[in-house]
Amino acid sequence: MNVLARSQAPAPDTDTGVLLSARGLTKVYDTGEVKVQALRGVDLDVHRGELLVMLGASGSGKSTLLNILGGLDRPTEGDVQFEGKSLTRRSDAGLTRYRRNHVGFIFQFYNLVPSLTARENVALVTEIARDPIPPEEALDMVGLAARLDHFPAELSGGEQQRVAVARAIAKRPALLFCDEPTGALDSKTGIQVLEALDHVNRELGATTVVITHNVGIAEMSDRIIRLSDGLIVDIDEVGRAKKPSELSW
Amino acid sequence: MVSWISALDRKLLRDLFHMRGQGLAVGAIVACGVAIMVMALGAISSLELSRDTYYDRYRFADVFSNAKRAPERLATEIADIEGVRTVETRISRMVTLDIEGMREPANAQLVSLPENGEPRLNGVLLYSGRFPDPSRPDEAVVSKAFVDAHGFTLGSNVRAIINGRARDLEIVGIGDSPEHVYMLGPSGLLPDEKRFAVFWLSRRALEAAFDLDGAFNNVSVSLSPGANPQGVIDGLDGLLEPYGTGGAYGAEDQLSNAFIESEMQQLAAIAAIIPPIFLVVSALLINAILARLIATERQQIGLLKAFGFDQREIAWHYVKMALGMVLGGILVGFVLGAALARLMTNLYTNSFRFPDMIFRLDPSAFVIGGGSAAIAAIIGAIASARSAANLAPAEAMSPAPPTVYSKGALQRAFARIHFDEPTRMILRHVTRWPIRAAVTVVGVAAAQALLVGTLFAFDAIDEMLEQHFDRTDAYDAAINFVEPMNYSAVREIERLPGVLSVQPNRDVSIRIRHGQLDERVWLVGVDPTGRQRRLLDDNQRFMDMPEHGLALSSQLASMVVAGVGDRVTLEVLEGERPVLDAPVTAIVNEAMGWPAFMDVDALGDLLGESDVVSGVYAMIDPDKEAEFSEAVLARPGIASVALQRASIESFNESMEENINIMMTIYALIGGAIAAAVVYNAARIGLTERGRELASLRVLGFTEGEVSYILIGELGLLVFLALPLGGLLGMGLAYLVASSMATELFRIPVTIDPSTHGMAAAIVVVSSIAAALFVRQRVKTLDLIAVLKTRE
Known part of the structure; x- marks a missing residue:
């Protein structure tokens, strides 16, 4: 299995092309007393427009991988290329530009700015983006057209997360990274969020990488990648077996 | 365990x-x-x-008095005044000194030492040498500061003009006395060790020099425990009245x-x-x-x-x-x-x-x-x-x-202005936590206020100097006679080399009484046509000397609680010692001291004399200052000569270093407050909003953009604090000025715009330094942690 993962063949639908490609990623956290090897040599190609789910238990390395792909962290060894250009050799400012221009993030706990309304939280990002979707339109895409002027404290968890989705997609990112996007939600509101994600993925063609340990979610994806102990152990072509509304957990 | x-x-x-x-x-x-x-x-x-x-x-004395010439036998009567324990009679005179290498004259207070033994009161501390030999009239003990300032030693000679005659006095001892801890010479603003000295000579020498055989002109007494000083003062005034006393006073009025x-x-x-x-x-x-x-x-x-x-x-x-x-x-x-x-x-x-x-x-x-x-x-x-x-x-x-925010009054008020979202975050955060924002504003304002309230003292000094030297006392030299003289003395001064113009004056010691309150002050007779000694009104404009009645300095007016229209009682403390009633016709602004003024002719009428002067103010040609000094020193009957230029120079010399030290200390302290307040606010902001700011970093905001949210808020608060601090500073300046005002000084509250600017600059620079220090921490925001943790 390890061998399979390491020598991963190019994805079948090559016509869409490789957006992000990682080779030989290792990550060692040196806490001074112990060294923790979080990634042990990961190769991965992420294709344009696909919805990829990464599954794995706690400590499997999936968050570390997401952080590196998202330009929040650097690998100890190995290289990540975005549109054929290396990310790992970029400075902090270069990584900030990468995140600013190409990446959208959705967090488990939403991380909205409490002092800004839904519309303003989205505008926060559109103001620094090159070709953004107007905040109102982005919020409409996630079904929140009616709650534009509400502050986070006045929104439910599901609504807050959908604001976060709108905030992430409003800059028309090439890549959308979601770290346990439904982790803090019950299944009904979680599905609303996943529908929003699915919708924007199709509508905008944003390549979407979702981390979860919820196997149920995986069935809406194009591919499922399973991590264990710092390695990709399995890649499963699902091909969007289910719509989000058909999921349950 | x-x-x-x-x-x-x-x-x-x-x-x-x-x-x-x-x-x-x-x-x-x-x-x-x-x-x-x-x-x-x-x-x-x-x-x-x-x-x-x-x-x-x-043995510093408790009550002091003087007379023109009182017989020595009066000492026994003084000792009999109830409450008097010890009596010391002396001869004391102000003279001028002619010191080689100094263009302007110095002044010395000559004080007699008893024939046998040390003075019973106001003893002389001898650092080195000995007391003068009574048989050698030209020996003197000289105050230490003066000896040191001129590099004299035991055996040096100093030329004094005593009763119009130059005499070389030999320094046989170096000493000091509790009467002269603060050695202020005539018309001096600060102690000037080069231009003022005390010389202690034998009683016999001074009796001969001033023709005071068997007489004294100065007396001090100590009191028995529990004695009433006022009773002793009254007793002394009564005894000395026939001998031309200027009035007794207690230790609190001893300069x-x-x-x-x-x-x-x-x-x-x-x-x-x-x-x-x-x-x-x-x-x-x-x-x-x-x-x-x-x-x-x-x-x-x-x-x-x-x-x-x-x-x-x-x-x-x-x-x-x-x-x-x-x-x-x-x-x-x-x-x-x-x-x-x-x-x-x-x-x-x-x-x-x-x-x-x-x-x-x-x-x-x-x-x-x-x-x-x-x-x-x-x-x-x-x-x-x-x-x-x-x-x-x-x-x-x-x-x-989660914290509930609203759009806030501030933003509703500016609804038409489009703010970017980070600026909105700043404004909402300020309005959401108004008390915390107020704490920062008040803290920074306190720093600004402290700076304004302390640095203004330098403006006040400038103001006092300007008012004194350029306006009220605009003469170049003040000459005081040993005794009131005939008007011809003014003419003689006028003819001295270098003298451009003169303005005679007549100072007389009085006690002014209003209701229960009384003060012993100088009543200055001013020539209303003179341009050298002038009066200023409340707004610092020149005003004419009232033709009749008294002009009180505002300090004196508040000391005896009298205003224009009130009648006060004047007890003249010399000559015939008349007691009269006079109306207060003006209140005038004086930078230093608390005198009363009167038209010189009206004062003459009051004293029953005409054309009598006690001194002269003079304008001197700066190029002929040395000739003037030499000529004036050669004249008899001159107690003291003070040159304003020398006063200003010595003042600036002694103040400059102090001012620099104090400025630095105030700047450091004020800056420290501002920096501490801003640092704290920034740290609190960072702790509280670290997650929010880290999230923005993840979303692609640069360190600079994130720092703007944190530091922009502080910038806004500092900006709001500056005018408030300026206002509080003015209040503090008033408070400082009024509580530091003593009978000797009244501190004018003048705040130069540059002082506000200096204070603001110190506050802003310190705030920026503190903010930049905290900004370093924006680099260390943990971007990964915010993905996972909830607050």
Whole structure:
């Protein structure tokens, strides 16, 4: 299995092309007393427009991988290329530009700015983006057209997360990274969020990488990648077996 | 295992360690406040002890008086006045000195020493040499500062013009006296050791020189314990009246002693006004820090309560934390204050001539300084400690509900202006936490106010000098006669080389009485046509001398509570000593002293004399100053000559260094407050919004953009604080001026725009430095943690 993962063949639908490609990623956290090897040599190609789910238990390395792909962290060894250009050799400012221009993030706990309304939280990002979707339109895409002027404290968890989705997609990112996007939600509101994600993925063609340990979610994806102990152990072509509304957990 | 420190106290120590940056900021402010208090109180106790020791050992007198010429036998009668213990009669005269190499004349007070033994009162401390031999009239003991300033030694000769005759006096001893701790010469503003000296000569020598055989012109007495000084003053005035006395006065009116008292009053005012500002700011900061800490430690507090800690223990825990934060500051304040008190006491040796400047730090200075800082800490902690104690355990253990924001009045007011989202975050954060924003504004404003309220003193000095030298006392030289002279003396002065114009004056010592209040003052007869000694109204405009009645300096008016239209009683203390009623017809503005003025002719009518003058003001051709000095010294009957240029130069010389030192100290202290307040606000902001800011970094915001949100808010608050601080500073300046005003000085509240600018610049630079220091931490925001953790 390890061998399979390491020598991963190019994805079948090559016509869409490789957006992000990682080779030989290792990550060692040196806490001074112990060294923790979080990634042990990961190769991965992420294709344009696909919805990829990464599954794995706690400590499997999936968050570390997401952080590196998202330009929040650097690998100890190995290289990540975005549109054929290396990310790992970029400075902090270069990584900030990468995140600013190409990446959208959705967090488990939403991380909205409490002092800004839904519309303003989205505008926060559109103001620094090159070709953004107007905040109102982005919020409409996630079904929140009616709650534009509400502050986070006045929104439910599901609504807050959908604001976060709108905030992430409003800059028309090439890549959308979601770290346990439904982790803090019950299944009904979680599905609303996943529908929003699915919708924007199709509508905008944003390549979407979702981390979860919820196997149920995986069935809406194009591919499922399973991590264990710092390695990709399995890649499963699902091909969007289910719509989000058909999921349950 | 029994631990010597409880687990809760361990937490306290670790919390304090984690907050060390903020603790240091609070500590620095507390240290400044405590240090200033210890310094001022320490300087007061040192001055007091040095003075009391000196006075006691050298028998400083209690009541002083003078006469033109009183027979020696009167001494016995004086001794019989009830309450008098010891009597010392003397001969004392002001003369001019002609010192080689000095263009302008110096003045000396000649004081007689008794024939046999030391004076019973106002003893002379002999540093070296001996007392004069009564048989050698040209031997003198000379005050030490003057000897040192000119590099004289025992055996040096100094030429004095005594009764119009030049005499070379030999320095046989070097000494000092408790009467001359503060050695201010005639018309001097500050002690000028080169131009004023005291010479002690044998009684016999002075009797001969001034034709006062078997007579005296100066007397001091000490009082029996419990005696009433006023009774003795009245008794002395009664006895000396026939002999031309200028009136007796107590130690509080003795010039040197009054300056020491005035210095102590000013120190007390500093101790009362300045440290509270620091302590209020420290209380505000502690309040803000603890409020934030308790929000962070909510769940821990819930846990502690669930374990069974009671409200009192929880509250005490946070009060202890506040005390922990100030403890270091108090200790540093003690050390710093003691060092500053020592420095200050050493500086006093330049202006106060104590044989031993004894340094004493009263324990009460530490108790007051440390105690008030601790009380400020407790006050700062109390609200937070109470809210921690009152948290219900179940509520505390669940995370705090999200902060509810609204658009806020501020933004509704500016609805039409489009703000970018980071600016909106700033505005909403300020309006959401108005009290916290107010704390920062008030803290920074306090720094600005402190700077304005202290730096204005330099403007005030400039103003006083300008008013004195350029406006009211615009002459070049003030010449005082030994005795009132005929008007012909003015003509003679006018003919001296270099004299451009003259304005005669007639000063007379009076007691002014209004209701129950009375003051002994100089009544200055002014020539209304003169341009050298003039009067200013309240608005600093020249005003004409009223043709009749009295013009009171505003200080004197407030001392006897009299205004225009009131009638006051004048007791003239010389000549025929008439007692008269006169109306107050004007109140005038004087920079120094508290004289009363009258038209010179009206004064002549009052005294029943005509064309009598006691001195002359003169304008001198600057190129002929030396010739003028030489000529004026050769004239008889001149008690003193003071050149304004020399006064200004010596004033600037002695002030310049002090001003630079004080400016630097004020700038450091004011800057420290501003920096501490801004640093704290930035740290609190960073702790509270770290997650929010890190999220923005993840979303692609640069460090600069994120820092704008954090620091822009502080910039806004500092911007709001500056005008408030300027206003508070003006208030503080009034407070400082009014509590530092003594009978000797009234401090004008003049604040130059450049002083506001300087204060604002110091505040802004310190704030920027503090903000940049915290901005470094924006780099360390943990971007990964925010993906996972919930607040």
